[in-house]
Amino acid sequence: MSIEVTKTILKSPLALVAAAVLLAASACTTSAPTNTSAPSAPTTSASPAATPASGATPGVNGAAAAALPVTLPVLDAMFADESFAGELKSKLQLTDEQVEGLRRVAGEERAGLDEGGERTGTTSEATRRAAEKIRSVIGAEKATAFNAFVSERWAAGGEALAGARPNSVPTDTRVVVNAPAYRMDVFQNGKLVKTYKVGIGYPEFPLPQGLRKADTIIFNPTWTPPDEPWVKGKFEPGKKVEAGSKDNPLGPVKIPIGLPSLIHGGKAAARLGGFASHGCVGLTNTQVQDFSVVLAGLGGAQLTPEEVAAHARTREETKQVKLSTPVPVELRYDTIVVEDGRLHIYRDVYDKGTNTEENLRRVLEAFGVRLEDLTEQERAQATQALRAMARDAQGNPADGQPTPSPSPTSSPAAGKNANKNANKNANVRETKTVKGQKEMVIDIAALRGKGYPAPVNLDTGGAPQKQPKAQAKKKSA
Numbered sequence: 299m300s301i302e303v304t305k306t307i308l309k310s311p312l313a314l315v316a317a318a319v320l321l322a323a324s325a326c327t328t329s330a331p332t333n334t335s336a337p338s339a340p341t342t343s344a345s346p347a348a349t350p351a352s353g354a355t356p357g358v359n360g361a362a363a364a365a366l367p368v369t370l371p372v373l374d375a376m377f378a379d380e381s382f383a384g385e386l387k388s389k390l391q392l393t394d395e396q397v398e399g400l401r402r403v404a405g406e407e408r409a410g411l412d413e414g415g416e417r418t419g420t421t422s423e424a425t426r427r428a429a430e431k432i433r434s435v436i437g438a439e440k441a442t443a444f445n446a447f448v449s450e451r452w453a454a455g456g457e458a459l460a461g462a463r464p465n466s467v468p469t470d471t472r473v474v475v476n477a478p479a480y481r482m483d484v485f486q487n488g489k490l491v492k493t494y495k496v497g498i499g500y501p502e503f504p505l506p507q508g509l510r511k512a513d514t515i516i517f518n519p520t521w522t523p524p525d526e527p528w529v530k531g532k533f534e535p536g537k538k539v540e541a542g543s544k545d546n547p548l549g550p551v552k553i554p555i556g557l558p559s560l561i562h563g564g565k566a567a568a569r570l571g572g573f574a575s576h577g578c579v580g581l582t583n584t585q586v587q588d589f590s591v592v593l594a595g596l597g598g599a600q601l602t603p604e605e606v607a608a609h610a611r612t613r614e615e616t617k618q619v620k621l622s623t624p625v626p627v628e629l630r631y632d633t634i635v636v637e638d639g640r641l642h643i644y645r646d647v648y649d650k651g652t653n654t655e656e657n658l659r660r661v662l663e664a665f666g667v668r669l670e671d672l673t674e675q676e677r678a679q680a681t682q683a684l685r686a687m688a689r690d691a692q693g694n695p696a697d698g699q700p701t702p703s704p705s706p707t708s709s710p711a712a713g714k715n716a717n718k719n720a721n722k723n724a725n726v727r728e729t730k731t732v733k734g735q736k737e738m739v740i741d742i743a744a745l746r747g748k749g750y751p752a753p754v755n756l757d758t759g760g761a762p763q764k765q766p767k768a769q770a771k772k773k774s775a
Contacts, residue, residue: 369424370407399435420690421501421648472626478644493753497574510556513624517609567760582759597621636749645736649690683738
């Protein structure tokens, strides 16, 4: 185990760039020293189309998942890297006036975000608003290349997972985060050993997708509040909040997983299973300390709970534990999941349009089951679940989401009764809240013994557990 103790910001260019970009992500930020586990973003060039989102498999959980959304808060984070403005001029031939115009509209939007989450909107709204303002500054023709360029940079912190099988079960050692399920799993040599309930990025600053890595655990990170309206009255902008302070939103530990994202603590249990960060994976302090020990073991570092407790007692010192072997961190967006013989359909929290019959078919077929193999009741229940979970962060129908109709092979009476029961059991109105894990579960006889594993050693962080709304109380014979 390699431990580095430091109280000052490292002066390497990579550390400064990392600190700058992370600072722009506010609650997932720190000016704490880092030498850093986050890989530097490779230089990218504009292209006619955006690079497919890391971890998104076109056609598996929706073609919309193949593109990272360009929102103004994301753009504001990009401007924290001083090289970004220069590349806009050299690679997209934008003028100084156009670049400053983009910087201004991005900053104005970012300033409106509420860290408490009360004003959380939707990803589609944020994307539309960004598209309109970007076009107004640089024109429609350049906006297309600009959006592609920003998407590429946003995805640059990780690697794409093109061709990945839906709901794939790792055969190696890695961490898997599925945003719509608010779930983080730890696999060791292909075996699920630990599950955590987590908070995810706000719709305006969604958790990215793709294969990233963790190779550093940073204890007692400091944090510098940005000069934003939500900070005023709570913190002094630009004045560093010391490591270990109760006002430090990063908590006792942060784990960089590729710019601008982190896995970090500091979250209240009530925030788990909901939106809790700006593009990061949020845990409670107790959870992140436990995860640190687990992650260190996976990465070949010796770290005991007693050592973690000792770090917590010396809160004025920022310490780093380097992993001898980086641990892959896979960020997924799967809203349709076969899990241990049951079909889980999660709310489309970033309104990507993934809850469709087409995607349901692909997921089922990955496990050797056709939609036609399901009973009439199971098909009707699945159709209703897709409709109920095709909801954005505010509980409204997701953009571009078709309204599924009952299977043509179902009888009208069966469809009517199934929909009636589904509405009763699913409590569709409940999906209009932004807190809590929202899903519907259907028992499918043909899926018995198949699918992604159920949670193991689940750590809820103290958050109350709500049973998912099931559409069938008993498994079919």
